[in-house]
Amino acid sequence: MKKAPFLAVARHRLAIDGEGVTTLAAFHGCSLRCKYCLNNSCLRSDGVWRELTTGELLEMVRIDNLYFLATGGGVTFGGGEPCLRSRFIEEFASMADSRWRITMETCLNVEQHHVERIAPIAHQWLIDIKDTNPDIYKSYTGHDNSPTLSNLQWLLQQEGMAEKIIVRLPLIPEYNTPDDVCNSRKILEEMGVKHFDEFKYLIR
Secondary structure, eight states: OOOEEEEEEEEESSSSSSSSSSEEESOOOSSSOOTTTTGGGGGTTTTOEEEEEEEEHHHHGGGGHHHHHHTEEEEEEESOOOGGGGGHHHHHHHHHTTTTEEEEEEESSSSSHHHHHTTTTTTTTEEOOOOSSSHHHHHHHOSHHHHHHHEEEEEETTTTTGGEEEEEEEEEETTTTTHHHHHHHHHHHHTTTOOOEEEEOOOO
């Protein structure tokens, strides 16, 4: 069985990480270095809560099977960056109840083969684009956004995928402006994105 490090496994999440009642399985490790990272323990060597096999994770989440089936929920993979653990997710999905909803919370800043492996499995994608402007993106994340946009374009080319995607567009204080967010949305709509979640980061 595949094994992976986790930040946490959080049960009974409602209307936060996808539809219905969900369990969030948050992986350790990320491809970005965002300035206002919500889960910066995913970048620290001591940030691992526990290593789990696919079977162990399945045993942890199947206790909520009735909740999943009654509400159309399931398991949401986040982190960190869950797409880096594509083989783990693939194996988990092959063992899980096929009626569970698999949701991905991702920045898509990974090699495309990870996205291709998960695409047939995921029922919903919550994609954190940050900003389409490459300078803003790099200033905030420390990385180039071309893999993110390339992977998004590939997903949108798959039949029926546009309805499964919600793109998150944050207004990030000190990094982008409302005009930047508006410009990003226009570019993404032209790519074929239909559903958006716009919000503002609250910086303490």
